[in-house]
Amino acid sequence: MSVRTGTAGTARTTVDTLSFATAGSVDDGKSTLVGRLLHDSKSVLADQLEAVERASASRGADAPDLALLTDGLRAEREQGITIDVAYRYFATARRRFILADTPGHVQYTRNMVTGASTAELTVILVDARNGVVEQTRRHTAIAALLRVPHVVVAVNKMDLVGYAESVFAAIAEEFTAYATGLGVPEVTAIPISALAGDNVVEPSAHMDWYGGPTVLEHLETVPVGQDPATRAGRLPVQYVIRPRTAEHPDYRGYAGRIDAGTFRVGDDVTVLPSGRTTRISGIDLLGEPVDAAWPTQSVTVLLQDDVDVSRGDLIVPSAAAPALTQDVTATVCHVADAPLTVGHRVLLRHGTRTVKAIVKDIPSLLTLDDLSPHPHPGRLVANDIGRVRLRTAEPLPLDSYADSRRTGSFILVDPGDGTTLTAGMVGDSAAGATACGR
Amino acid sequence: MTTVASTTAGLPTGGTPHLSHLDVLESEAVHILREVAGEFENPVILFSGGKDSIVMLHLALKAFTPAPVPFALLHVDTGHNFPEVLEYRDRAVARHGLRLHVASVQEYIDRGVLKERPDGTRNPLQTLPLTEKIQSERFDAVFGGGRRDEEKARAKERVFSLRDEFSQWDPRRQRPELWNLYNGRHAPGEHVRVFPLSNWTELDVWQYIAREEIELPGIYFAHEREVFQRSGMWLTAGEWGGPKEGETVERRRVRYRTVGDMSCTGAVDSDATTLDAVITEIAASRLTERGATRADDKMSEAAMEDRKREGYF
Numbered sequence: 209m210s211v212r213t214g215t216a217g218t219a220r221t222t223v224d225t226l227s228f229a230t231a232g233s234v235d236d237g238k239s240t241l242v243g244r245l246l247h248d249s250k251s252v253l254a255d256q257l258e259a260v261e262r263a264s265a266s267r268g269a270d271a272p273d274l275a276l277l278t279d280g281l282r283a284e285r286e287q288g289i290t291i292d293v294a295y296r297y298f299a300t301a302r303r304r305f306i307l308a309d310t311p312g313h314v315q316y317t318r319n320m321v322t323g324a325s326t327a328e329l330t331v332i333l334v335d336a337r338n339g340v341v342e343q344t345r346r347h348t349a350i351a352a353l354l355r356v357p358h359v360v361v362a363v364n365k366m367d368l369v370g371y372a373e374s375v376f377a378a379i380a381e382e383f384t385a386y387a388t389g390l391g392v393p394e395v396t397a398i399p400i401s402a403l404a405g406d407n408v409v410e411p412s413a414h415m416d417w418y419g420g421p422t423v424l425e426h427l428e429t430v431p432v433g434q435d436p437a438t439r440a441g442r443l444p445v446q447y448v449i450r451p452r453t454a455e456h457p458d459y460r461g462y463a464g465r466i467d468a469g470t471f472r473v474g475d476d477v478t479v480l481p482s483g484r485t486t487r488i489s490g491i492d493l494l495g496e497p498v499d500a501a502w503p504t505q506s507v508t509v510l511l512q513d514d515v516d517v518s519r520g521d522l523i524v525p526s527a528a529a530p531a532l533t534q535d536v537t538a539t540v541c542h543v544a545d546a547p548l549t550v551g552h553r554v555l556l557r558h559g560t561r562t563v564k565a566i567v568k569d570i571p572s573l574l575t576l577d578d579l580s581p582h583p584h585p586g587r588l589v590a591n592d593i594g595r596v597r598l599r600t601a602e603p604l605p606l607d608s609y610a611d612s613r614r615t616g617s618f619i620l621v622d623p624g625d626g627t628t629l630t631a632g633m634v635g636d637s638a639a640g641a642t643a644c645g646r
Numbered sequence: 647m648t649t650v651a652s653t654t655a656g657l658p659t660g661g662t663p664h665l666s667h668l669d670v671l672e673s674e675a676v677h678i679l680r681e682v683a684g685e686f687e688n689p690v691i692l693f694s695g696g697k698d699s700i701v702m703l704h705l706a707l708k709a710f711t712p713a714p715v716p717f718a719l720l721h722v723d724t725g726h727n728f729p730e731v732l733e734y735r736d737r738a739v740a741r742h743g744l745r746l747h748v749a750s751v752q753e754y755i756d757r758g759v760l761k762e763r764p765d766g767t768r769n770p771l772q773t774l775p776l777t778e779k780i781q782s783e784r785f786d787a788v789f790g791g792g793r794r795d796e797e798k799a800r801a802k803e804r805v806f807s808l809r810d811e812f813s814q815w816d817p818r819r820q821r822p823e824l825w826n827l828y829n830g831r832h833a834p835g836e837h838v839r840v841f842p843l844s845n846w847t848e849l850d851v852w853q854y855i856a857r858e859e860i861e862l863p864g865i866y867f868a869h870e871r872e873v874f875q876r877s878g879m880w881l882t883a884g885e886w887g888g889p890k891e892g893e894t895v896e897r898r899r900v901r902y903r904t905v906g907d908m909s910c911t912g913a914v915d916s917d918a919t920t921l922d923a924v925i926t927e928i929a930a931s932r933l934t935e936r937g938a939t940r941a942d943d944k945m946s947e948a949a950m951e952d953r954k955r956e957g958y959f
Contacts, residue, residue, distance in 0.1 A: 212775070224667075225667050225670065253930040253931070253932055253933055253934045254933055255933045255934055256934060277798070278798065278801075292802050292817060292818065292820060293802070293892075294794075294798070294801040294802050295801055295844070296794075296795075296801060297738055297794070297845070297847045304667055307844060318822050319822060321822065321824065322822040322823055322824055325824045325825045326825060326826075379822075446677070446680040446681060446683075446684050447683050447684045447710075447713075449710055449712075449713050450713065451712050451713035451714070453713075455712065456712045456713075459712055459713075461678050463709070464680075465673060465674075465676075465677040465826075483885070492675065492711075494672070494708040494709070494711065495708055495711040495712070502665075503670070504665070504670065504674070505665070505673050506673040506674075506675055506676040506677050506680070506709070507674075519684045522671045543822045543824075546874075555831075557829065560681075560684065589765070599790045606831045613825065614825065614826070617825045617827065618827070619824055619827045619829065621829055621831055625657045625831075625833060626808075626829065626831025626832055626833065627821070628821045628822055628824070631822070631824045
C-alpha cells in the first residue's frame with residue numbers, strides 16, 4: 209500500500225461513486241425503471257436475465273418482466289410490489305452507482321427514509337397519466353426533509369399519453385414549484401418510458417421536443433460530494449486501541465471515522481463532552497502514519513496528553529467546538545410499529561454515543577399531502593413525520609442537520625428490546641419550518 | 647499490479663482530498679468492524695477461506711493495528727472442503743495468532759442429527775451446525791463476508807441484521823438502517839449478523855486483493871484439475887462422492903470464482919494465473935459469480951432467501 213501525504217499533482221485515476229435512491233407510487237413503474245437502467249447499461253449478466261426470462265414465462269408473460277430483476281423477496285414477487293429497500297451496484301465508464309431501490313407504498317415510507325438517508329440524489333417517478341399525486345408529494349417532502357441534494361422527477365409512461373410535450377411540461381412545472389417550495393435546491397425533470405426504454409439510457413426517438421439528458425446521462429454527470437473537509441472537524445471515537453504488547457507497551461489510539469473537517473498532527477483539539485483539551489501527536493491511517501486526514505477516512509488518533517477518552521466521545525478542533533445541549537429539537541420520522549408518545553423514555557444514538565432521553569413534547573405532526581401542521585398530536589405512529597422535543601440525560605455535541613447530515617442526525621431506540629423507533633434531524637429544516645408550523 | 651490512487655495523492659494544498667472508491671469501501675468496512683468491537687461482548691468472524699472472508703480478515707487486521715484482531719474465527723466445515731483452503735485457513739490462524747472455532751457438518755451426520763441429501767450437496771446442511779455453535783458459544787455478533795451484489799435476496803440485507811433466538815432472518819421486519827448509525831441492540835439469545843462488505847462488488851474485492859497484495863488459496867487461479875460435468879458445471883472429482891456413474895472425469899485448466907462445499911461449487915474454464923488476468927476475466931464475464939459456480943442457488947427462485955431465513959449466512 210502506498211499512502212503518503214503531500215504528494216500533490218497525481219492525476220485522478222478512479223471514478224466517483226453516486227449513491228442515489230428511487231421513489232414513487234406503487235405501479236408507477238419504479239422496478240421497471242431500475243430494471244431498465246440495469247439492463248440497458250449492460251449491468252445485467254446473462255444468468256440473471258435468463259432467470260428473469262424463465263420466471264416471466266412461468267407467470268405467463270410474453271416479454272421479460274424487468275421488475276423481477278429487483279424484487280428479491282418471495283412476498284414481493286407474489287404481490288408485485290417492493291416491500292423493502294434493496295441495494296444495487298452498477299457502473300459505467302464514467303461513474304459507479306449505489307442504488308437504493310425503495311418501496312413506494314405508503315405503508316413502507318420508513319423504508320424510503322432509510323434509502324434517502326444516505327442518498328445524494330432521489331429519482332421520483334410520476335405516472336404521466338396521473339400527474340403529481342399525494343404519494344409524489346410525500347416522497348418529495350421526505351427528500352426535502354432529509355436534504356437529498358438533487359431531485360429528479362421522471363415522468364414515466366409517456367408512451368401512454370402519446371409522448372405529448374404538454375403533459376410533461378404541466379407535470380414538470382407543478383412538481384418543480386412544489387419541490388422548490390420545500391427547499392429542494394435542484395430539480396431535474398425528464399420524460400421517460402421505462403417499459404419502452406425512452407430516455408432511460410438511450411435518448412427517445414419519440415420526443416424530439418426534449419433536449420435534456422437521459423436519466424443515466426444525468427446520473428453520470430450530476431456533481432457529487434459536498435465538501436465536508438472544509439467544515440469544522442468532527443471525529444466520533446469508536447474504540448480505544450491499546451495493544452499492551454511488548455512491541456507497543458504504551459500505544460493508546462482513538463479509532464474513529466472522520467465525519468467532517470481536516471485533522472492534522474499538531475492541531476489543538478477538545479474532547480467532548482468532558483471539554484478537556486490536548487494536541488494531536490500522531491494520526492495512523494490503518495497502520496500508516498500520516499500528517500493529516502479527511503472525511504470519510506477511518507483513522508486512529510494519538511493525543512499528546514493522557515486524557516480520559518472513550519467510545520462515544522467526540523474529538524473536535526478546540527477553535528470550532530459545537531455547543532453542548534441536553535434539549536434537542538428535531539424533525540423526526542417515526543419508523544417503528546409502536547407509537548412514540550410524550551413521556552416516552554428512549555435511548556438516543558448520536559454518532560458513537562448513546563444516552564438516555566425522554567420525549568418532552570411533540571409540538572406538531574406534518575400532514576404530508578398538503579404539508580399543513582397538525583398541532584400537538586400527542587403521539588407519532590409508524591411513517592409519521594413531525595417535530596419532537598427531547599431532554600437527554602447527558603449533554604450532547606449536536607450540529608444542525610442543515611449543516612451536516614452526519615453529525616446532525618440521530619436515532620431513537622427502545623431501551624427494552626432495541627427496536628429502532630425514530631429517525632431524527634436536529635434543528636430546523638427548510639421543509640420542516642414551513643410544514644411543521646414553526 | 648499498478649497502485650490505485652491513494653487517499654491523499656492528488657491533494658492540492660488546501661483543496662479537496664480525493665478518496666478512491668477502494669479507499670471509501672475500506673474505510674466504511676473498518677468503521678463497521680470497529681463499531682462491532684465497541685458495541686458487542688463476543689463477536690466472531692465467519693471464515694470460509696474464500697476471498698470475501700479473507701478480505702474481511704485483512705480489514706480486521708488493519709482496523710485494530712497495532713493491536714491484535716479482537717475477534718475469533720468460526721469455520722463451518724462441510725467435510726467436503728478443498729484441501730488447499732483448509733491449509734490456508736490453518737496458516738492464517740497460526741500467522742495472526744487467532745482463535746479458531748469449527749462447526750462440523752460431518753460430525754452432525756456421524757451423530758445422525760443431519761442426513762446426507764440425495765443430491766449430495768452439503769450447503770443447506772451448514773445452517774444447523776452454524777446456528778448451534780452461535781448459541782453454544784454465545785456469539786452476539788457474527789461477521790459474514792456476504793455482499794449485496796451476490797444475489798437478489800442478499801441485496802435486501804442490512805449491514806447490521808438482527809437474528810432471533812432461532813437465528814432466523816425475517817426480511818419483512820428488518821430494522822430501518824439510517825445514515826451510518828448502526829443499531830446492534832439485541833435481547834439475550836438473539837444475535838446480529840454483520841456484513842462489512844455489503845457495498846462491495848466482486849470486482850471491488852478482486853481490485854482490493856490486488857492493491858493490498860493479499861495472498862489467496864491457489865484454487866482461485868488457473869490450474870489443471872480432474873473435473874466432471876454435472877448440471878452444466880465443472881465439479882472437482884474427489885472423496886466427497888463425485889463423479890457418479892455415467893459422469894466422466896477429464897483433466898481441464900480451470901479456476902474457482904467462489905469457495906464452498908466441493909459438491910456444489912463449480913470451476914470455470916480459465917487461463918488466468920495472475921490477479922491482473924483474473925480481474926480482466928471477471929470484468930469481461932457474462933455470468934455472475936454465483937450463477938457461474940453455485941448449484942445450490944439454482945434450485946429455486948427463492949433458494950437464497952429460504953436458506954437465509956433459516957439462519958444461513
